[in-house]
Structure formats: C-alpha cells, structure tokens
Amino acid sequence: TTDSSIEDPPTEDTTASAAETEPAAEETSSDEWFVQEVYDDQYEQRSATFEGDPEQPWLQYIDGEMTDTAEYAADGAQKACFANASISNPWRQTGWITMNEQLKALQDSGVISEMETRDAQDDDNTQIADIDYFIAEGNCDAFIISPNSTAAMTPAVERACETGKPVVVFDRGVETDCAVTFIHPIGGFAWGIDTAEFLSEQLEEGDKVIALRILPGVDVLEQRWAAAERIFEENGIEAVDYFTGADPTEIKDILADELATGDVQGIWMDAGDGAVAAIEAFEDAGADLPVMTGEDEMSFLRKWEETGITALAPVYSNFQWRTPLLALEKIFAGEEIPAEWILPQEPITEDERGDFLAANEGMPDGHYAKFGGEDMEGYPEVWQERQIP
C-alpha cells in the first residue's frame, strides 16, 4: 500500500514546484504534478542496471554520485535513533517488522548497540519534536528518518545534520541533501508508467478504466496518477478517477454505481489497498472481471490467482525498510555509499506470482510479497504472527 501520506521520492524540482504553486487554478491536478524531466528519468531508471547482488535487492542501487563516509567511521556498536512517521498502515507495519529483524541481526554482529525509535503517529509536528528530542537527549550516533512529509520535515532534518552525525533518510524525501543518503525505490512516475502501459497493452482504444485513488494532494500518489493519466490519454483509454480513502466499502459503492451505468474494462489503483473489494464488486454485479493493477499485497496476489484475471502487481519496494540500517553499517565502516540510493522497483508479473505466493505462504493478507526478509532469523513466524514491537 501506500497510506494516505506515504512514501515518496520527490526530486527537488517537483516539490519545489508544488510548494510554489498557489491554490490551484482550473487546470487538472495531474498536469500540475507532471514533471517531464523526472518522468523521463524514472522511465529510464525502470530499465537501468542495478549495482549489487540481485539476490539482495535491498542493497542494490543505480550507479551515480557516491558519498564518502570515512569521517563517520567508528569502532564498536553504535546507537541509532529512528524517527518514524508512523506504522498506521499495513505497508509500514510490514516494513517495520522487517526493520526490527534487520536490527537484531546487526545487534548480533555488533554493529548497532540499540535503536531508539520515536513514532510520530502521522503527525508532522510530533515528528519535528521527536527529531529535536533525539538531538537534545538521544545520545545518538546516527539518525534514521522516515519523514512524514517532505517540506515540513526539512528544517528538522537539517538540524539533525548539524549535529555532525550521519543522517539517513528513506521512503519519503526532504528538500535538503544534507543527509548522507536518501534511500527510496525508483518512484511514482515509474509506478504510473508500469501500470498504465500494462493496462493500455491489455485493453483496446475506447475501453474504460476506473482509477481508484486514495486521496488527493500526496505527491507520490499524485505522480503515480499523473504518469498514468497521460499514458491512458495517449492510448485512447477512457479513465475516470475517484478518491476512495482506501476504504473497501467506498470502493465497492463506487464500482457498483459505475457498473450500474455501463461496462468497465480496467481497474487502475494508486495503491493496492482494497483491490480485493474492487474485484468483488465485479463479481457481485455479475460483470466480466476487469484487467487490473493492484499492489504486491498478499490479499491481491491471492485474489488474482483465485480469479485468474489479467493483472499486474506494481510494487513500492517494501524491502527498503532493511536498507537504512545496512547503510549505517557501511557508514560506520567508512565505506562509500550512494548519495541517492535508488532501489529497484519491479512489478510482479503473472509469471512470478506463483513464486511469491509460495514464498509467502501463511502470511496475513496485509503482508507485502516483496518484503525481502526471507533470509532473516525470524522468518517466517515474525511476519506471520505480525509481531510489532
């Protein structure tokens, strides 16, 4: 998934443009979020070669500018301070479980002594206070920050940088490059391109796609839609978008109304939450099942297999939750790391689906297939039982 406020990889210019745009004019929102340059970059990155072991995608990155971290090299176990935005949706919960497993591994190997975590419960203001608390009281040797929102967290991240300790930012970004590294999968446009191209290939000109979006105004989600909408337009696909708040009830209501008035051939989602409800809406109405894109959430993969629909599961790589701690390991060892650590973001296709279902058997519905924890000690119980510290 992606919750409301979610992940993001805004590059500087997009956020800047968003920040400067005053209350929107009449233009459609997607125009506003569309930035050709970034779109082109991400288009390329989808097929870029990633450095590192494909078996460990959480350590892979696209070749680019590297940061020298010799100044942070340190002996002995170090303390990490983690300012988390929240664990209020299944995607973040899954990642959080993974991150804790990674922490255990690094504690065992003597890299990290402890990780102190403060959870902002989705509130920018709380997260700023959390970071300030860490700076004043935390005795932190390094900061990991998963920002709740981009612009608002920038000053606080800058303050963390000023302590001279390494700062690692992941998931959503900030408008400063003072952090040692910023870890994130390719990005929202890539998601939009993958999914919309898939649907356009499977459908014919004039077909109707319903786009189920969570909510407006979140950069990453807007970019997914901005890319997708453009591609649908180019391919002559009629796309109608709705905001659902990720509420399956809402999704069902919307699709019931749509199916009552006409045929729908495709479903596009900016996050997979509620994908099952969308398919069920077709079942309940007795309509032909659509071609669809969801996400790598287990519920969707399972429903996909069960119904045999034509589908694609784009991912917002959940394994990125392992990377920040591993980055710290490298930093404390003084190894150089990418300044912008772009992780692979590969959709799950129908061919791969079976493998992922098998690997994740017994996982709860809210689990994410590309969680990347198969090699860790707690696998699979910790994820199956969803032990959240």
Added chain:
Amino acid sequence: MDKEVFPLESRVNTPVVLSVSGLSKSFFGIEVLKDVSLELRSGEVHGLVGENGAGKSTLMKLLAGVHHRDSGTIELSGAPVDFSHPTQAHEAGLSTVFQEFNLLPDRTVAENIYLGREPRSGILVNRKAMLERTRELLDQLGITSIQPSTPVSNLSVAQQQIVEIAKAVSYDARIISMDEPTAALAGPEVELLYSIIGRLKERGVAILYVSHRLKEIFDLCDTITVLKDGEVVGSQPASSMDDASLVRLMVGRPISAYFPEVTPGTIIGEPLLEVADAGNEQLDSINLALRTGEIVGIAGLQGSGRTELVEAIFGAAPFTRGSMRLAGEAYTARSTRTAIQHRVALITEDRKSQGLSLNQSILDNALSVIRSVFPGRTNQARQDAPGVFSSLEVIARDLDQEVQYLSGGNQQKVVLAKWLAISPRLVLLDEPTRGIDVGAKVAVYNLMRALAAEGKAILMVSSELPEVLGMSDRVLVMRDGLIAGELSPTSTEEEVLQLATGARTEETPS
C-alpha cells in the same frame, strides 16, 4: 435613598406610576390576554390573582419586555413605553421576579445579582465593588444570612428566592412585579419577604404581586385585580373583598367547602407504615405510624427535612439506620423501585424537574410508572387511562398532547394519574398543590379524601398551614431533620409555627 413615608390612608392619592390599558396578547391565534387595563400607584402593593392559566405570568412578561403585546398601551409615569427586551424595562425602572427560578447555581450571589450589568473599572469587572454593593443591598433589605460571595448552589431554596427578590430590587426599580415569590417559602422567609415589601413600600416602590395564597394577598395588598381567562373580572381595594368573594371572582362560581369533608365511610384502620428510629444524613430519630384511611400532614419550615422524610420512605434517599414496616412486614426502601413494587407512591414537590417528561404525551407520562416497574400491566393501564383522566377532570386536546403545553394544574393531575395507575397503598404527597389554582386544588383535595376512603394511607407535606390543618387527621411538625412534635388538626397556625421554629420545644398532645 428616598426616606419619605407614605401613610396607609394617603396611598390612593399617590401618583400613578404604571398604567396599562387595553392590553391584548395572543399566542398564535389563542387570545391569552384580552383588553386588560390596570393602574399601579407608587407605594402600593397590587395583588393579581386568578386561576392557573388566567394570564398572570403573561401579563408580567409583557410588562417586563419578555413578550411583545399585540395591542394596548403601557405607560410608565405617564410616558408610553415599548420594551422589546428585559434590559429596557430594567432601565426604565421596572423589574420582575419571574415565576421560574432565574439564578445560575454555579455563580456567586453577587455575580448573579449583577449579571448583565457588572460594575466595571475600565474594561475590567470590578469585583470588589460588586461584592460591596451586594453587601449593602442585602443590608438594606435586612438580609443577614446570605454572603455575597457564596455560590448560589450552596443556598437553600428559600435563600435563593430571597436572592431573586434582592436582584429585582437592585435595579433601583420604581415598580417590581413578583410572580409567586412565596411559592418556595414558608414561615420566617415569608416574614422576611413581608418586611422587604414593607421597606420597598416605604421607598415608594409600587409592587405587582401574584400569589395563589389568598392569605398573603389579604395581608399585603392594597388593591386586588382578578384575572379570569385573560380578562380583568374585578379590580377593587382589598378591604372591600373577602376570601369568599375573591374566590367567586376567580373561579366564576362560589366554592362552598374549600377543604372537603372526610368522605363518609372512611375508616382509620390498622397501621400501614411504621417507621422506628430511622435516620440518615439529613434525618434522625424518625418514629411514626401511619394508618390506613388516614391523612397525616407534615408541617415545617423550608429546609426542615420534610422532603427528605418522604424521599427516605420512598427510597429516593433511603434511611441508613432504623427500620420500617409496611402492612406488618419488614420494608426496606433501598430504591424507588422497591418502594413502587410495594405500591408506595410519591408525588414530588417539583413537577417540572422531577415529575414529568415534558416532551412526552399525556398518555406516556401516565403510563411511565407502570412501564418502568410493572411492564406486564401496560395494556391494562392504557385502557384505564381515559377513565382516570376523566375522573381527575383533566382538560386537554387529547391523550397524545405533549405535557409541556398543559397548564400547571392539569400537569399536576397527570402526575397524580401516573401514580393512581399502580393503585398505591401509601401515597406520599410533597407540596401537592404548589402553584396550582383553587379549582385544581379542590380536585386534589377531593382525590385525597377519596383515596383515604378506599383505605389508603396518605402522608402530605405542605408549606401552606391552612391546607395542612384543613386536610389532615394528624399533623407532624418537623424541625432540623427531627420530628419536633405532633399536633391535632384543631391546633392554630401559631402553635404549628411555634413548634416549627423552636419557639416552643416539646409536649405533644396525642
């Protein structure tokens, strides 16, 4: 202050301060006041009497600017006025003590009195001045028992009423209307009110006085105006009237026996309720026996614990020690529910806040006890309802009318009806005739007699001594949470008061 004294005889010659003529008011088609004319002279107490719903309170509200008249004129000292808000009336020197309580329990006496016109220095409220002025005001009126900084909720009901009156006086009014100011007062407080009114008269204040207690009307008033169905049916010097003629004017027919005779065939039988050495935080050493067919009256001053006594018997504020027996069997009223299951009924003193669900229909109110305690008998009771209401002579559109639209007397009858539905053995009545008119009062008295004749036992609390003495077979007098003594109904009001105030401590005829 104006210290001029107006000797009684000269009153008629004092200037007219308020003159009302041709005043009419209807509430959406129903004419409540018709062509009412009235004159009030400085230093005069003008009594305004009439049945429930006659329009007395409405008239006062028109004068006070709460409602707006439809036609007619109001002149203050010859100048026509037209108030649209109570403040304007206050500014013009006319203040009102309304029938309903108008105090904020959580605010202090001073804050209440100066509410809406707090003295200021600069933009800030000058609290010191407020307290001082309140102190002065209370001193002037001879009120010593009330501190300006006490929250009103700490005062007794009577003290609160006194504060209300003080508040009305504080406007430096030339005219004060009082709508049933003594409804919550007894004994010494009434005396205090008399003395306050005396002082006001001395200052030349004109007072418009509404009361259902005819004794007060004759004690206090110089002139009496009688309203009936919104019309003035008589306005004469008090000296030219007596009880009987006044009542005839009010109800439009003579009332022969004010307190009905004991119904023939009433037999005072075995003790039904026996209370022995009972007490709680408010009561102590309560010993009494109540026999079937008997009406026992309880007299006492405000706050003497009469309400607590009936509430304890009813289980609303139970006894914590001692014992009770009902019809020979041990009876512990742990809650009102147990009491009702034993067929004990309590008609509470405050109809609106304790007796009725005002937004519900007559029928729903009448069935409320049955529904709560004996739900199985609901259908039966519903069918009985018309009979009960017709025997109580309730006047309403129909049984589905909401109770809030009924007049006070009819509301009280609804309360009685809901208790009759459980055919009670023991009926506790707390101020059963408070604020209802003569006609309705007689209906209540008749009902009490009828119940006694059926062999029920009746315990009646009342602040109106004539009522207690006129209706009871025996009179218990309470003081400070104790039963101070027992008197026979042939005792005089003075004897009751002596016992109630402690002027005479003991010795009880029995």
Added chain:
Amino acid sequence: MNRLSRLTSTHIVYLVVLLTVIVGTILVGSVGRSFFSTGNISDILTGTSVLGFIAIGQTLVILVGSLDLSVPYVISLSSLIAAGIMANQGANVLPGVLAALAISALIGLANGLVVSGLKVHGFIATLGMGLIISGYLATNYQGSSGQAPLSFRLIGATGLGPVPISTLIMLATAGLVLLMLNRTRVGHHIYAVGGDLGVARMSGIRTRTPIITAHVLCSVMAGLAGLLLAARLGVGSPTIGSQGGYDLLSIAAVVLGGTLLAGGKGSLVGTLGGVLIFAMLDNIMSVMQINPFLKDVVRGLVIVIAVAVYARRTVITRPPRFEKSSTTPAREVSA
C-alpha cells in the same frame, strides 16, 4: 470521599499532574533518562503549546455550552494562508498573520451565528463547518504550500532555556483569556449563557454575544495554533490539523481539566492542567518506546479514569446534618 469533595476539580487535575510527574520521573528514570532534563522538558512543553492554544479556545466554546469540531480544518487553513502570504518574505509576516487570524475569526463568526442564531447544536454546526473547509482545502491545495520566512520560523524553533517561545506565547494567551473570563463582562456572560441560557436572557444579557465571542475566539485560537504549526513546519499544510487529532483531543483535555461538558462551569487553569497531562503522557510513552497502538489504549484509559475520579464528586450534596450511622440521643416523639 469527604475530603475529596472539598477539593475543586482544578485541585484534582493538578494532583493528577503531580502524580503524572512522579510516575514520569520513575519511568523515565528507569530507562536511564532524566524527566527534568532540558531536552525532555522542552519536549513536554512543545507538546503543550499547539494543543494548549486549541484547548483554550475549546474551553470557551464548551463553557458556553457548545463544541468546536472544526478546529483541525481551521488550523490547516490558517497555516496555509499564513505560509502562502508570507512566501518566504520577512516583510510579509505581519500581513500573513493578520490574514490567517482574520479568516479564522470569520469562520468562528459563522460558527457562532449558526449556533446562536439558527440554534443548531454546536456538534453539528461545527462538524458541518469542518466538512465545508475540508472540501475547500482538498480542492484548492495539493500538499503543503507556501513558505514561512526564517524570522517567523524562529518562533517555532527557539526557546528560553528549556521553555519554547511558543509555550510562552500560549501561556500569555491563556493569561489574557483568563483575565477575559474572570474580569470582563463578556467573560461573566460566557459562564452565564453556558449555565442557563434562559436565566442569562432574563438578566438582560444579549445571549448571542457571548456565544459568538466564544466561537470567534476559539477559531482564532485554532488560527494561532495553525500559525505556530506553520512556524514549526516552515510551510502550510492542508492536513496538519487533522494529523494531530486536535478536535477530540482538545475536548478531552478540557473535560480532563474539570470543565463541565454541558457548559457553565469550569476553569481555564484546569484545562492547562489537562493539556499538561496529555503532553507528559505522550512524552513518557515516547521515551519508553511504547507501541504506538498501545499509546492510544493508554490515552483512552487515562481520559476515562481521570474524569471518573472527579465526575462522581460533582453531584452537589447538602452538608450532612447527622452522622451516617450513629443515632443521636433520640428525642422521643410519639406518633
């Protein structure tokens, strides 16, 4: 029980505050931190400032017997307007602040008019107003926007020792509102209207004025909270108000502070105590690294338990005339 009943609810609130401090000292100490260190105190006080502003306003509307559920949206709107007008220009700070507060006041005015004029229950009136603003925000703002200049951001980021400036501003505002409540006519009338509308009217109070005043001030307080958040975030945000859950939390803080939900009785000082309790609770739980889901459980329980402590006490009882159980030497009365 008896001694308890002599305490006012404000006393009890501060006893709970004291208890929280003690518990906090022990718990925070147990993980090797100091409850009274500069950073910790600063964290707690920062927690009090935003909620403090909102709770001050909420106290006023609750005192007049209303509620304000629109505060989260007013906060967001205010932050957006301010940051938008400031646009990173130091010279625009004043216009930005004034515009944000003016718009907030207008919203409060609308709330007040609907509640006092159209007689719509505050719950519904402000719920509806919240929805209206929320629609406006969603339509007109895509994500955070505007930029607060450095001079303005300093308000959110600096402090005197461990005390953030924002907390001092909040306390100063509380002082003014306290003065207003206790020492001005409109303050007295706010209590009066909340206590009994009819009584207030009969006493010559124009009852709309206090209701409207309370709503306007409440929205202005929310506007101030929005300004503070804009200073802390450096940008305006259309979701910052709802993120904090300030609507229900502020009502809980007010009730926790001993103010009667029905209106007419309560104190601002108590409210500040309620806010402090929440802030300390959050701080302690964060230091202890409690699971965020459990934090909500604890908050929920604390709200109910703390209110339960004095809710039972507020029933006015007459002073007892007699001992509860012993019988005083009885005066025999035959009956």
Added chain:
Amino acid sequence: MSVSENAQGTRNEILARNRSSAGDRLLRALRTPSGGVFILLIALLIAVIAANPSFGEPGSLIRFIGRTAPIAIAAIGQYFVIVSGEFDLSMGSVVTAQVFIAGNLIGDDDARVLPVLGLMFVFGAFIGLINGLVTTLLKVPSFIVTLGMMLALLGMVLYSTGGAATGNPADSFRQIGRGGIRDVPVLEIIPYPVIIFVVTAAAALWLMRRPYGRTLIAVGDNSRAAALTGARVWWVKTRAFMLSSLSATVAGIILVGYAGVHPSVGRGYEFTAITAVVLGGVVLGGGRGWVLSAAAGAFALETLFTLLNFLGVESTWRDSVQGIIIIVAVAAAAQTWQRKRRGASSRTHEPTHPIAPPPTVGTNERGI
C-alpha cells in the same frame, strides 16, 4: 368470557376516542423534523433518479438499500443512545474490532462461523455494557467514555493483530453481507443486508413501542423524573449502549461480507451515524425523535452522496456540500422545534376539552 371481551372492546374504543386518530398522529409526526426527513429523503431520491433514471429501477434501488443497510443499522443503534441523552463515539471502533475478529477467528473454517458469530455478539454487548456502566455508575460524560473506548478499543485491536487481519473469513460468513436471494421477479435479487435491515428496523420499532422504549425516551427527556418513577436509569441507559454496540456488530458483520477485512472499515462510522440520527430530527440531548427517522437520515445521507456522484460534483467538493446540507437541514429542524415550543404550530393550541369516557356527557360540571 364474551362479556369481558365486550368490555375490553368498549374500553379500547373509549381509549381510541380519547386519542387522535392514527392518521392525525401520523400527520402531526410528519410535521416534526423527525417526519421531515422522509420528505427530504423522497426529494433526494427524486433528484437522483432525475439525474440518472437507471437508479430508479427496482434492481438498482434494492442494491442501494442493501449497501446503505449497515450505516442505517448503525444509525438505529446510535438513535437508542442519543434519544436517552448520550453519545456513542465508540461505534466505528466496534465495527473495526468486529471485522478483525471475524477475519482472524473464522478464517477459512466454515464450522467456526456460528461460534464466532456468537462471540461477536457477546463482545459487542460487553463493550456496550462497559460504556453504559462507566457512563451511568461512574458518572463520566458518555462523550468522554466512548471517546476513550474508541481510542482504546481500536488501539487494542491494532496492537493485538499487528494492524492486519490474517485474511477474509470463510465465504459462507461473507455471504451475509455479500449475497442475497436471487432470481426474485422484478428485483432480480434481494440482498441479505436488506432483509437484515428490515428485520432490525422492525425490531427497533417494536422495541420503541414497548415499555422499554417509552421508558428510554422518558429517561432522555427527564432522567430525574424517570428515576423517581422507578425506572432503573443506569440499566435503561446501559442497555441503550449495548443496543448501540450490538447494532455496530451487525453493521460489522454485513461489512465483512460486503467489503472484506480492512482496518479502514468502520472508520468514521460514529460521526456518520450521529449525523444521520440528527438529520433524522432526533435532538441531541435526548427525549425527542423517532427511531425510523434515524434510519431515514442514513438513507438521506447516502442518497445525497450518490446524487453528488451522479451530478459529477468534483469529488473534493463533496465534503463541503455535505457540510452545508447538514447545517441547513438541522437548522431547519431546530427552527421547527422552536416554533413548536413557542406555540407557533396552531396544533398545540387546538381546542381542548375535558378527557372523558364518551357516554357520560357533561358530567364534569360537578359544581365544586
């Protein structure tokens, strides 16, 4: 035997003669805000059908009723609490909790459906019991009690499940909310939720006419008076809270079927339900309002959303439109109650007469 039956008959007749006719009462009820909501609902329905005629087809309508059923049932539950003068803010959390319970405990095992269903009802009743007891016995305002419950319950559920349910429960269970009686003439399908709603509404209507229901309203109107008439106020109110949680449970069961297990199912239900109840003319504070109006309020609200949908109102503006409509509707209702109280409605001043058994004419002139 027949004699007493006869007597019964006349007594009923007398009763009837002293009451307004059923039609009269209905007419009078329709003039209150509680009746007004039906008119609002009809107007909205007409507007929706005008905007999209296919919505008016029986099949569409019945599906619409089906999907509105859970919120209408929740509104009925909330009505019990509001009419007794309280609030229940914990409703949404109860729905979410039940959804998770169903998801985690039933799993794929059909045999567990019934026992877990039983458990869910017990759990619902238990939550209501706690809400009720803390409100009535500890005298904590219900707004606060249920707010605390809302936080604590949701926190507990998310904590103990790690935020995600294992999966959707067995299909046989989900059929309750998803399925229906098929092949019905005209309607095509009667969704089970419609049936559940009709049964719930009928039960609620019946309950409100029972002594319990009347006592509940009396308690909401004047709880002191109700206590003095022997009502166990604490228990009457506590049962209202239990009914509220139980209806949230029913809503949850339908929603598991309709939407599946997800943490956002039930989010905001309390506010929607309260809005629906208030839209139904039920007065916050208690003592007034009709139970079916609460359900009608829910339907009006959902119809409004559908209308906005069909009219193509930009989705971001929908909140605003909803806000305006709520305020206007409730303001209109408030004016009506007020005018009524002031006596504006001439109905309150209709000619009054002594209530009497008809045969004896003029016996009230007893000449006291």
